[in-house]
């Protein structure tokens with residue numbers, strides 16, 4: 437009998453209306469556990485409890501908030517190895533990446549612990565004599581957090597930590613593909629000195645409990661990371677209730693490799709950006725835009741590096757690329773690879789399903805050459821270990837190809853020219869720009885987000901998070917009134 441895991445609602449661990457199985461994408465015979473699916477009535481009770489708890493939490497004082505956030509962060513950091521194993525087992529990323537993600541998740545809490553103590557606001561003189569003004573921030577109330585499976589801990593924590601730090605209550609719906617790490621985080625938060633109901637874990641299907649959560653009139657703000665289609669639906673539901681909303685969605689990021697680039701560095705950044713995390717990163721570089729003068733030399737080295745990647749079980753030492761997340765994702769990848777070939781791109785290597793000693797969703801990293809930016813594989817986010825090289829005759833052409841997309845999360849350039857790097861940093865229409873670095877890999881203390889179809893609403897992370905998780909209040913005080 438596998439262990440059943442429950443939701444944390446209004447301060448209690450509760451069984452759901454039903455359970456789902458969580459199996460490892462590295463080995464479908466590895467059943468991690470059964471996970472409760474919250475009911476609609478439980479959602480109502482979580483939101484009611486959250487409103488009550490939030491009033492207490494808002495007046496708990498900044499040292500109390502500091503202590504709680506610090507304690508969660510330190511525990512995540514201390515247990516990064518152990519929790520990282522669980523994350524890798526259920527999501528499929530290699531152990532080093534699972535451990536690294538949990539460590540990073542902890543850093544979001546320690547960072548926002550410190551932010552609770554940084555209460556410097558601003559004051560002003562009124563244009564009217566004898567009146568003083570102060571601008572203060574107040575919590576928004578109950579925040580709905582909906583997170584994806586690809587960074588199940590990091591994404592959730594970069595939302596939950598600032599939500600709590602700025603005095604809010606949380607109702608969190610993690611992705612159903614990765615509930616095990618969610619339950620561990622919920623368990624850590626449940627042991628803190630928090631008002632009952634301040635933090636709620638609501639596992640369940642996005643289309644059911646997720647949809648009910650974001651449509652709920654009791655929610656004051658929605659923070660979502662996931663796909664564009666779901667994001668658009670959430671924006672529409674938020675508009676109907678005039679609920680504050682923040683969306684981080686997909687992208688189709690490009691790495692431009694110039695004729696003056698360090699080729700070995702360019703290859704290593706391309707491989708990291710395109711295939712790291714099995715290509716299932718919103719910051720992945722699936723378009724490799726390469727200057728014609730070094731195109732053949734770059735492709736030759738990239739082919740060798742791609743074929744050398746070790747694809748295998750996430751928990752096996754030496755694995756560099758784990759399985760893709762699900763059978764459905766693998767089937768979609770195979771169909772996209774077929775569609776790339778039909779459009780006329782040349783599949784240089786990979787793209788086929790791989791057999792390993794355990795039954796998992798293994799795919800050889802696919803490298804296309806001879807691509808055009810107009811091809812569907814270069815327009816749509818595939819969220820897969822699939823990259824396509826597109827030739828450009830000049831820096832100007834490369835830049836215009838980089839910007840020819842409806843998305844705009846990250847972009848990178850490989851060059852030794854300061855002038856080009858500077859021009860690119862200023863001209864790439866994205867939220868995060870990288871020079872001589874992979875397009876993936878961002879810090880936790882600075883803003884993260886994009887433009888176009890990649891992001892909507894206030895920025896996440898760093899000091900920017902305060903914009904979403906608080907309301908601004910401008911206070912006028914007639915200081916010169918007679919005593």
Ligand code: NAP
Nearest residue numbers: 583584585610611612642646647662663666684685686718
């Ligand atoms: P998804 O299908 O949009 O799901 C994201 C989350 O939304 C999951 O928790 C999902 O629940 C839930 N959901 C689905 N339908 C919903 C609905 N109608 N109402 C409310 N919630 C709903 O995306 P995914 O496949 O998990 O994640 C991959 C996507 O996330 C990619 O497009 C990727 O680019 C994006 N991503 C973006 C960032 C970023 O910061 N920009 C970071 C990571 C990932 P269930 O899964 O349980 O159904």
Ligand code: MG
Nearest residue numbers: 458459526613
């Ligand atoms: Mg799973």
